[in-house]
Amino acid sequence: MRLGLAQMKIVTLDVAENAKTCERFFQQAREQQVDLLLFPEMTLTGFARDVEQMLPHHEEIFALFQQWTSQHQVPAAFGYACALTEAERAANPQAKPAYNRLCLMEDGVVRLTYDKIHPFSRGFEGGNYEPGNTLGYTQFHGWGIGAFLCYDLRFPAFFSLLGEACQLILLPANWPDFRIDAWETLACARALENQCYVAAVNRVGQDEKSFYSGHSAVFDPFGKRLTPISQREELLIADLELGRVDQTRSKIPQLQDRREVLFLQLLQARQHQEPSQRTDSPL
Numbered sequence: 001m002r003l004g005l006a007q008m009k010i011v012t013l014d015v016a017e018n019a020k021t022c023e024r025f026f027q028q029a030r031e032q033q034v035d036l037l038l039f040p041e042m043t044l045t046g047f048a049r050d051v052e053q054m055l056p057h058h059e060e061i062f063a064l065f066q067q068w069t070s071q072h073q074v075p076a077a078f079g080y081a082c083a084l085t086e087a088e089r090a091a092n093p094q095a096k097p098a099y100n101r102l103c104l105m106e107d108g109v110v111r112l113t114y115d116k117i118h119p120f121s122r123g124f125e126g127g128n129y130e131p132g133n134t135l136g137y138t139q140f141h142g143w144g145i146g147a148f149l150c151y152d153l154r155f156p157a158f159f160s161l162l163g164e165a166c167q168l169i170l171l172p173a174n175w176p177d178f179r180i181d182a183w184e185t186l187a188c189a190r191a192l193e194n195q196c197y198v199a200a201v202n203r204v205g206q207d208e209k210s211f212y213s214g215h216s217a218v219f220d221p222f223g224k225r226l227t228p229i230s231q232r233e234e235l236l237i238a239d240l241e242l243g244r245v246d247q248t249r250s251k252i253p254q255l256q257d258r259r260e261v262l263f264l265q266l267l268q269a270r271q272h273q274e275p276s277q278r279t280d281s282p283l
Contacts, residue, residue, distance in 0.1 A: 039078040199238075
């Protein structure tokens with residue numbers, strides 16, 4: 001698989017300007033014969049502090065990617081703020097107004113959706129976005145593909161739930177420069193832990209709060225970086241080999257050696273203890 005990472009500059013809430021940038025990436029990806037093009041989180045809007053400013057754009061964004069993936073014949077994964085349906089709001093009146101959603105689309109057809117399980121509680125995201133409750137996974141041209149978003153990177157147990165079924169995990173983000181060392185370290189670790197490719201795409205540029213320095217990367221199942229470190233807007237390309245995953249897992253069978261039943265038992269034991277009891281014991 002030839003994977004393209006669209007490390008793009010995002011202008012907050014300027015859908016028209018960001019759409020021009022996306023279309024250029026689609027054109028480059030088609031010329032470079034990319035099999036899957038991965039865009040950063042909140043692709044056409046970036047993060048605005050007022051989620052209500054973002055919600056009116058979600059149908060437009062969806063339609064644009066339907067058009068581009070059909071016109072250019074390049075499948076793509078992108079992100080946007082997706083409003084809860086009326087039924088979802090009725091079922092949970094206390095719910096936040098939107099999901100932070102990733103969508104994988106091919107020829108205008110949705111192949112995967114994933115709603116971010118871990119909105120960033122320290123920032124405004126936690127107060128504005130409803131957390132998702134299901135893992136993101138699909139089969140795509142012979143590849144098992146999983147999906148997470150940005151802050152999810154800090155929760156390895158959720159990656160482990162998907163890891164064995166995946167040869168590739170997608171990780172779009174808006175990850176600020178002052179935490180970029182953690183981005184590099186954790187993305188590499190998720191590849192090593194799950195013995196699969198991890199494609200981590202970040203944005204560049206500035207918003208009202210943070211500076212973004214890119215450092216998008218593809219890591220192979222041994223944790224080797226396959227793309228150069230870049231801090232500018234550009235298309236980064238990596239060629240992935242499906243057999244590389246099986247080769248790695250055969251050479252070092254750590255996924256088979258993982259004691260999942262014991263992990264669940266220890267987790268259940270911990271859940272039955274009072275929080276004060278957990279101070280002196282890992283259980």
